[in-house]
Amino acid sequence: MTTRSIAFHSYKGGTGKTTLAANLAAKLASEGYNVTLLDLDVYAPSLQVYFDYYPETWLNDLLSGNAKLSEVMVDISSTVSKLVADPGKKTGKLWVGFSNPQKEEIYKMEGGIGKQKNDKIEFLRKFIQVREEIIDRYDCDYIIVDTSPGVRYWSINALALADAIFLTLKFGDLDIEGTRKMATDLYNSFTRFGAKSYLLLNRVAGYCVPESSQAPHLHIHHDKQEMTRMISSLPVTDEQEIGKTLSEQVGMDLISAVPCYCDIQFSRKEFLTVLEHPEHPFAKQLEKLAMSQQIKSD
Template identity: 30%
Template sequence: MTLTLAIHSSKGGTGKTSIAMNLAVAFASAGKNTCLIDLDLRGPSLHSMFEPKSHFWINDFLSGKCSIKDTLTDFKKEMNTKAHLYMSFSNPDIREIRDLVSKDRDWQASALKALMNGKRELSEKDLDVIIFDTSPGVEYESINAVAASDMVIIVHNDTNACNSCTEQLINGVYSLLDKKCGIIENMSHNNCLDIIDKKRYGVPVLSTIPCMCEIATRGKDEILVHTDPEHLFSKSIVSIKEKIEAMK
């Protein structure tokens, strides 16, 4: 059975996309056929780290212009993974992003239906894991991704603003949609990692990843689980993957 994850955050700048990319590579490296879909339609970034080879974007699929399979590029060879590593990219053109902002609720409802159908189509492709990299916050497309997922992984920074908004998301969105959740405390400045709470807001903390300034100097497009599997960040990602598999 295919597991669908929504990687979400209450605010931008939490490292959500980096977590999503590294998790996708970790699953594929472990032999799980994986698909990473960039649903951060208002601020897409996946295309800047991987070169799309398809002529279609995920936006085209959501608008009914193609099938979801038409949007996929397989990076198994480039990333040297055991299993397939498909990616679907969001159109970064500013005109497309501006057009998205003007979409009405009927379009968003149609996009959710398309996303559910696409998920079903990908499941029939023998995929083990589908990962949605969502927009932060509570935009329609973010909630669509959460609604279409089996489990939500919240990438969280320990700031007052993030704390308040994360609690509201858990109580006001995820619980109402009856979604399993896990929290990743990313870029933590707490040096005593052993005493971090095992739960926050009633949700299990899958990992507390310390702030590592040297990661920023290595280039934002480096996938550490691929280039440096012994790095603390990479080991944290693999541990998160294993905990997610145990939760499903």
């Protein structure tokens, strides 16, 4: 299979890009695919929190020419295989490239490197090179990219790596006009070169389990039995319907409509939901996404 690269992007912040990118990457790896996950939200990196990992070398060092790719990519595969329920299941590799959350490093990315005219071309070249090197060296089926929201310099650069852009929209604070404008103006420059873009609606409607609504900050996850009971009591909603209407308004195909679950919202380790609680409806939704035809190829 040729490598597919998928970037999660949004117009506004806090739409679920990082949660979805980390979960999708973990899900694909658990299904036997080789995956690299890149934190290209250089303005506000957060994957290190999700994976509880603080490397010595970061993507920033790679992009500024101070480190090699092999020094930056962290092999997280054993975490995936440990968490998969069936120990006999063949899982894939998961490599993660982290972005440095230190203030000075963010500042450097923001104001320093990449801002001069010549630097810009050099940077784009570097980006394309990184993508090619990942494909060559890591034999990966997927490159999943987390990006910064909006149209800032690095958000756009990160999109240049993608074959598919998943525009993540959070239900509730929709900005249809802004989103549509971004989808047409910005994405067109990528789709002209063959990239596809899809609408991904997140946190549609809301499910709150009685226990977690009592003390959401204390209630992280349910045990399996409790989870099964909870799932069977969830109301059936029309999130696909809502998604269809929005996709028409925004003018993009809908790839998924993920409901809002308050146990995920208040959990600190949501990136492992797909592995730790494969029965959770969020995990089921991600599984559907991971297995969808649009994810595999176009």
